[in-house]
């Protein structure tokens with residue numbers, strides 16, 4: 001029996017004392033949590049090249065001190081002493097009230113992750129994939145997943161693409177930074193400006209994505225959004241990032257005339273559109289619109305993600321690229337992370353192929369639709385001064401606050417006092433004149449059992465603090 005592996009750095013001048021010190025420190029610091037089995041004295045002595053008696057006497061001493069426990073038949077294990085980590089004072093900020101009702105946007109209901117379907121697909125993949133699949137994989141993403149995605153995206157989102165044009169990435173964030181790196185290096189027709197092109201972003205939009213682009217060394221410019229989506233006529237950059245199916249965070253959809261206008265703009269100006277279709281699968285009013293990519297596939301980069309359909313922790317997203325961008329993006333990828341984990345890619349490919357992925361999305365759509373209806377109904381009844389904006393889609397709703405309502409930060413702080421987490425619109429604006437106060441409510445975030453009581457708590461807060469406009 002070889003027992004668990006243990007890293008021990010010994011002072012050869014005093015082996016016994018040094019071994020004691022190392023083990024004692026490891027238990028104290030929590031590196032060997034209580035119950036962790038230690039190697040047998042014979043094994044550890046052989047590993048360290050010391051006499052077995054040295055190890056035996058060190059173990060005995062530490063058992064006597066309480067740092068280790070020894071039980072006949074089950075060997076020696078780490079004892080339970082207060083670890084350094086446990087003794088640390090509470091970090092600053094951790095005194096905040098515990099959150100019971102989480103309505104922050106950006107997450108699906110993680111308790112609805114299709115564990116059984118994922119396990120079935122994993123078993124099938126492990127039983128069938130050749131050993132070679134576990135080696136370094138294709139930097140573009142596994143062929144099986146790219147094939148499955150090409151079919152899925154065509155069928156479900158109206159994307160015109162092929163497996164050869166798809167690149168799998170560990171999340172949209174990674175996908176966007178890859179594209180930004182390519183644009184910065186001048187690897188496309190959209191990058192003639194010195195220092196790389198400026199990138200247009202919807203105003204408002206998710207600040208993190210603008211930071212990703214800025215981090216790559218590119219400048220960012222805002223393009224206003226109104227009730228019909230991004231104002232295409234006001235794009236002044238050669239590249240623009242858009243969320244046409246469900247604008248983030250306002251929740252409006254890009255209207256048909258603007259969709260055509262955007263595709264025409266890209267075609268005519270030689271510009272590049274990056275379409276972030278982060279929650280396109282979730283539309284509840286029976287008027288689903290496909291991706292705009294299909295209107296000008298040579299000029300639009302389509303980006304999709306599993307972060308809303310499955311779970312953000314998977315880190316799986318995909319790009320459908322105009323053909324000439326594939327080479328530069330894959331080359332940039334080689335410099336960063338080779339490729340996302342192969343097993344997860346194969347499991348997702350299996351789930352798409354078996355229909356389990358579509359089934360899961362359909363089930364989620366029903367659930368999230370019911371939640372959105374409840375949110376609109378309950379807030380409409382109990383906090384009528386708050387206006388829910390945007391179309392019936394996605395996993396979040398924008399709640400616009402009336403004039404005279406408390407400032408966003410004040411509301412967020414008051415919510416926290418009631419153990420509710422919500423998010424404000426403030427950080428999403430690019431230009432100051434456009435600002436309006438609002439809350440972004442992630443109604444998919446709570447687990448199923450927490451949704452109704454959470455909604456009641458949220459309505460209670462808004463009833464109490466938001467009164468109809470006073471001017």
Ligand SMILES: Cc1ncc(COP(=O)(O)O)c(C=O)c1O
Pocket residue numbers: 105106107170171172173174206243248276278305306307312316317
């Ligand atoms: C607007 C928007 N786009 C894309 C994403 C997905 O990002 P990722 O795939 O990195 O999780 C999110 C997630 O919150 C989002 O809000």
